[in-house]
Amino acid sequence: MKRVFDTQLIGPFAAMIIVAVIVALTTDRFLNPGNLSNLFLQVSIVALIAIGSTVVIFAAGIDLSAGSMVALLTMILAQMLKFVGIPLVLALPLILVTGGVFGLFLGLITAYGRIPSFITTLAALIAFRGLALTFNNGSPIFSLDPALEPIFYGKLAGIPLPFFYLLFFYGLAAFTMNFTRLGREIYAVGGNPAAAVLTGINVKKVQTITFVIAGFMTAVGAVLMSARLNSGSPNYGQTLELQAIAAAVVGGASLAGGRGNILATFMGAMTIVIVQNGLNLNAAPSSVQSIVLGLIILLAVGIDMWRAEISALMPRAFGRRETSAKASSREVT
């Protein structure tokens, strides 16, 4: 049976380590404690949002709405704190609930309205950005609350707080996916929705729940985004949804649904951020960073698709996997 640390983790883990070693060898400052802790801060927002994106992908959906939803939620948070005067302790849970409700709407439209999630969330990607612009005449709102910044920059025992958020949410997600009925049902729905119906799984409900999870995790990301800059802006979160999906894909999640390991998504996010960090330290322009990110995504999926061919070239290193990869490509009867 599926274990939390199964073979699906080996590839993404190896990729992360290899990339880290290469960057460490070519860049002096990479291993500085300051840079490493910065790395965690950098990865935290996209990695947390990627939990939701990955869970949606496990159920054979896709969520393109995260980036715009972050912008909208930071604006709602800013509005609440700055102009409505809702205290921070109340505003934070409200934002998380709002994110969940947004996800619920997207899920209901997708599952019960029978509109493909690609379309639902593409529409949301466009509309949420517009909604974000309706606040404060489309201008960013600054200096929200002095207590907001420590949520992102604070430390516990010398370790940045986002590290603990990552630990908590990835732990929870790994437990849910591997040990709970919901997790199993998500994999089942993604693996074969027709069979899931015939085994009595409430497919529409499960699909909807994945979007609620995605909305909630996006809200977590939005809170960190606001805390990081102590502001809300309708321009935040551009392409964040694509980075989150990239993390899932580099982590080996199948866009066809049903396959993948949630912890691998974190490694996927780390791999991407380490490369970006390395390029940053070497003062590479953002154009180069984008090109490299595109290549990483292609390479990650390519390695997965061409596993059989690669293992034929390296029978020893990949020997154990070879039989299964080959046999699945042509069913032997």
Added chain:
Amino acid sequence: MMAATTPLWEFVDISKAYPGVLANDGVCIKLMAGSIHGLLGENGCGKSTMIKTLSGVQQPDSGTILHKGKTVTISDPQAARELGIATVFQEFSIVPTLSVGENIFLGNMPRTRFGVIDWKKIHADAAAVLAGMNIEIPTEAITGSLSVGEQQLVEIAKAIAMKARMIILDEPTAALGEDEIERLHQLLRDMRADGTAILYVSHRLDEVERIVDEVTILRNGRVVRASGETDINVAQIVSAMVGEDVGEHYPKEHNASEEVVLEARGIATKSGVADASFDLRKGEVLGLGGVLGSGRTEIARAIFGTDEFIRGELLLNGRRVRFRSEIDAIRAGIALVPENRKYDGLFFNFSASGNITAASLGALSRFGVLNLKVEAQATRDLIRDLEISPQAEEKTVNLLSGGNQQKIVIARWLFSQSQVLILDEPTQGIDIGAKIAVYRLINQLTRAGKSIILISSDHDELLAMSDRIAVVQHGAIRRIVSARELSHDALVRASAETADTPKEEAFA
């Protein structure tokens, strides 16, 4: 037959290995023009591998291929086509959204001298091909809207349109009704008379007996009976395929009691059930007999809550029930093992355990947390009891044989608390050994007090494994008789009496 002449195709000492298996080991087959050659064997015997080699999908590791006595290589499917080989694979290669005419000429569409597709010629030529086959299908029809049987005929029309001299048919009748099978057989006889060589692969031995001229039987990748070495007779073929005396082909146990579990009274649905009344007893196997399109699957859908009733009522354990969806039916203890296990039954991303427990996740969890220990233990027990390949514990089910897959789907309901199981074509496309295992499973289920509604196009199987048989025609149950009182011929006649154009019966 032209037995004395050079074979049209001769395959000598063909070997092909996959990692860990020698799928074909020195296989020799001679295919004569104007002869129907049966290629038989259990799943995993190397038939599919052989077909792939013959149709150019893959290259053999060693061996010689002779076409009219000359050595050739079939480098790819295109080369096979040019050499006059057409293959009708189990999974159709037609494009469902295109018209019949387009499908028939897909890949070599006739063009006008201006380089655009000559639609007039396509439809005229396609109509000529279909007329030659004595088939009435409009060439403008969208292929996906045809019945499975008609789609199969379009596949064959494709082969005829490209003037194939050898045609390979892989399980051509798996999805066909009785009269469609007869139509296909007539077509094959006509093609044989025209001098076409036909390689015929099927698990339905009764029909092999009817149609083939010679057989080659494979076991574990080798030829165990070459052409002419065995009579074309089911008993002999079975023992050669399995390699031992299989004993009782249908090990039927009678476990029916008097207690009525499920009762249907005058059910009718919009999907085509007109009037279905029956009672199902504890431990009983009730067979639904009838041709494809008679409404058997629709009756199953109605009971399972997929289609709404417009008339009639359903009683479970004496109490009236109304299912608004499949989930209601499953909660009440009714299960459906669908006809198409590949698409509707299995989770290919799971190993055996995930597939076995999929319908029992509620019972397996407390506060939403799964008890993985119980799951692992139950899976091990079922793998042992049902003689499922031990690999199923680790590997995802797409890597298992059809027989193992079907056992796993049924094991799911054995593990669940369901009282009534609807088995729709449970042995379709699995080999004889696995079929017998499924029959034993049916016994095991009824012994455990579960009741079964069996739908099968294999009349022998239906007669042998059912306690009673309900004859279905036009969506109505005409009569219910004891299986012992019904002969094969009587069942075929009863169910085919007023058979009209069959509709598609797939579970959509």
